[in-house]
Amino acid sequence: MPSIFTKIIKGEIPCYKVAEDDHFIAFLDINPNAKGHTLCVPKLEINRIFDMEEDHYLDLMRFSRKIAKALEKVVPCDRIGVSVIGLEVPHVHVHLIPINEMKDMTFQHKVQLSAEEMQDLAKRIAQEL
Numbered sequence: 001m002p003s004i005f006t007k008i009i010k011g012e013i014p015c016y017k018v019a020e021d022d023h024f025i026a027f028l029d030i031n032p033n034a035k036g037h038t039l040c041v042p043k044l045e046i047n048r049i050f051d052m053e054e055d056h057y058l059d060l061m062r063f064s065r066k067i068a069k070a071l072e073k074v075v076p077c078d079r080i081g082v083s084v085i086g087l088e089v090p091h092v093h094v095h096l097i098p099i100n101e102m103k104d105m106t107f108q109h110k111v112q113l114s115a116e117e118m119q120d121l122a123k124r125i126a127q128e129l
C-alpha cells in the first residue's frame, strides 16, 4: 500500500507545498513541533534513509539544505533543527524544525496554526527559494 506521503506526492491528499522538483517534495508538517516545521521527502518511496542510494541521499540533503535556508529567512529562530525518524510514516523524510529550545525537537511540544497561517507560511518559504 502506498504511504501517505506517496499519496501527497500523487496529489491524492492535499498538503501545504513549499517546493518540488523531479525527485523531491517539501511540505509543511500537519502537526508541527514549531511554526514552519517542514518535511523534505524523496518521491521514491523508501522506508529507511540509509537504504537510499548514496547520490540520492546526498541530493536529498542538498534539497533539504536549500529549504532550510529559505525557512530560516521566514521564521525567526535560533537555528533549523534536523531530524530523521520515520516511525510514524515509513517513507523517508527529513524534518526541518525552526528551534529556539531543546523542547522544540522533542515531538512532545506541538503548536496549532490555522489553515490560513499554514498556507501563508508555505507561500512565503517558497518565495525565498
Ligand code: 5GP
Binding pocket: 004, 013, 015, 016, 027, 028, 029, 030, 031, 032, 084, 085, 086, 087, 088, 089, 090
Ligand atoms: P515520523 O515518521 O518521522 O515519526 O513522523 C511523521 C511526521 O509526518 C509527523 O511529524 C506527522 O505530523 C507528519 N505527518 C503524518 N501524516 C501527515 C500528513 O498527512 N500530512 C502532513 N503534511 N504531515 C503528516
